[in-house]
Each structure stands twice: as structure tokens, then as C-alpha cells.
Amino acid sequence: GESVGLHLPTLSVQEGDNSIINCAYSNSASDYFIWYKQESGKGPQFIIDIRSNMDKRQGQRVTVLLNKTVKHLSLQIAATQPGDSAVYFCAEGGYNAGNMLTFGGGTRLMVKP
Amino acid sequence: SQTIHQxxxxxxxxxxxxxxxxxxxxxxxxxxxYWYRQAAGRGLQLxxxxxxxxxxxxxxxxxxxxSRPQDRQFILSSKKLLLSDSGFYLCAWNLAENQPQHFGDGTRLSIL
Structure with missing residues (x-):
């Protein structure tokens, strides 16, 4: 069936470096994508979203890139800080899916001081 | 502002x-x-x-x-828990499709 997945289960970066977390999706009908951050023992926290009519969206220290041609989504975190250490999930949705989001398996980001 | 409690x-x-x-x-x-379940080290299952x-x-x-007895109340129930029901249960809300879902901080359920 359709699925959302992540290339790297664990990503380790040095404090101050940029981080890139990747996500592949297989449902070409998806037109809405979200990135979440989940810290240990807490619920996922919304970071940024992007709709399929855009290929890039920027927030505070974060950028989401969408490549519809290869069905790829990435989250870039600039100047990674220890507080960025968490598990990051991508999720996809679409008009065909109604209110439903399909979540990927997650990537753990570890920031080394 | 909106808040969610679990x-x-x-x-x-x-x-x-x-x-x-x-x-x-x-x-x-x-x-x-929404009610989701998250197994340890895994993604979210609606x-x-x-x-x-x-x-x-x-x-x-x-x-x-x-069950949803009131507009802003959502309850997850079971009559008889199984070992496989262990997990992290998350509640979320949004106002429309294709808008972010916002999550509570979850309930960690352990079945012995």
C-alpha cells in the first residue's frame, strides 16, 4: 500500500552544524506534508508544513523542501542545537485522504556538543 | 489559545x-x-x-x-485489556483537513 518512510533511522550531528532529515513518500496524490518533532515522553510537536503547490518553505532555523518529481521531502535545521535532539516524523495527507495523515517511522537526531 | 489535555x-x-x-x-x-497509538521506537498508528x-x-x-460525549471530549476505552494494548496513546486535534494536527502529551499504558 501507500506509505511514508524515512531513509535514516538515526542522524548524529555536531552542535552548530546543519542537519538534513529525509523522507520518501509513495502516494502521488498526497498534497500536504508536515514535519513533527517528538521529545522523549512527549507528544509530537508541529514544526512546519508545506503544500504541494510549493517546493520550499522556511521557518525559524528550519526549511522544508518538497520534490514532487521523486516524491521526496526533507527538513533542514540550521545551526543545530542540543535542544534539537529528538525524533522527527514526516506525515503526508491529501484531499483524497480527508482528515487523515500517514506518518513515517521517524528519525532520531542526536546533537553532539 | 488552544490547549489539549490527556x-x-x-x-x-x-x-x-x-x-x-x-x-x-x-x-x-x-x-x-484523533486517537493514535505509538509502539516503542515506532511511528504513529491512527x-x-x-x-x-x-x-x-x-x-x-x-x-x-x-466515544465523543461532548464537543471537546474524546474518550478511549476497553472492556478487557490485552498485553498487546501496551503503548503510548496520543490524542490530537485540528480544525480542518490539510491542517496540522496538534498533539497532547500522551498516556503511557503498561499492561502487566
Whole structure:
């Protein structure tokens, strides 16, 4: 069936470096994508979203890139800080899916001081 | 601003006992409400969602059930828990499709 997945289960970066977390999706009908951050023992926290009519969206220290041609989504975190250490999930949705989001398996980001 | 509350934060229950987890949303009206389960180190599995009072859709057949007795209250229940029901249960809300879902801090359920 359709699925959302992540290339790297664990990503380790040095404090101050940029981080890139990747996500592949297989449902070409998806037109809405979200990135979440989940810290240990807490619920996922919304970071940024992007709709399929855009290929890039920027927030505070974060950028989401969408490549519809290869069905790829990435989250870039600039100047990674220890507080960025968490598990990051991508999720996809679409008009065909109604209110439903399909979540990927997650990537753990570890920031080394 | 809108807030979402889940309780209890942690729960330890024996096999075969009943379950009731509660979720409430404040600061908004007529939200869409969702129950997810997250196994350790895994992604989120949608269990139930509701677009209005008394309206429940189930995504996964199981021994759990959900109810929405009030606009901003969503309850997850079971008559008889199984060992496989252990996990981290998350409630979420949004106002429309293709808008971010906002999550509570979850209930960690351990079945002994």
C-alpha cells in the first residue's frame, strides 16, 4: 500500500552544524506534508508544513523542501542545537485522504556538543 | 489559545481490566479529534477519529473503542485489556483537513 518512510533511522550531528532529515513518500496524490518533532515522553510537536503547490518553505532555523518529481521531502535545521535532539516524523495527507495523515517511522537526531 | 489535555500521564493495568483514557481540548469549537497509538521506537498508528459529537470512525479493528460525549471530549476505552494494548496513546486535534494536527502529551499504558 501507500506509505511514508524515512531513509535514516538515526542522524548524529555536531552542535552548530546543519542537519538534513529525509523522507520518501509513495502516494502521488498526497498534497500536504508536515514535519513533527517528538521529545522523549512527549507528544509530537508541529514544526512546519508545506503544500504541494510549493517546493520550499522556511521557518525559524528550519526549511522544508518538497520534490514532487521523486516524491521526496526533507527538513533542514540550521545551526543545530542540543535542544534539537529528538525524533522527527514526516506525515503526508491529501484531499483524497480527508482528515487523515500517514506518518513515517521517524528519525532520531542526536546533537553532539 | 488552544490547549489539549490527556490524562492520566501514565497507567499500569492488569490484563483483562477495563480502560478509560480521556482527552479534552480547550479554546476551540467543533475540532476534529484523533486517537493514535505509538509502539516503542515506532511511528504513529491512527486508531479512531471523530468529526463531531457521537461520530466515530475506526481505522483498526481491535478491542478498543472510542466515544465523543461532548464537543471537546474524546474518550478511549476497553472492556478487557490485552498485553498487546501496551503503548503510548496520543490524542490530537485540528480544525480542518490539510491542517496540522496538534498533539497532547500522551498516556503511557503498561499492561502487566
Amino acid at each position: 490524562w492520566p500521564a501514565t497507567l499500569v493495568q492488569p490484563v483483562g481490566s477495563p480502560l478509560s483514557l480521556e482527552c479534552t481540548v480547550e479554546g476551540t469549537s467543533n475540532p476534529n479529534l 486508531l479512531f477519529y471523530s468529526v463531531g459529537i457521537g461520530q466515530i470512525s475506526s481505522e483498526v479493528p481491535q478491542n478498543l473503542s472510542a
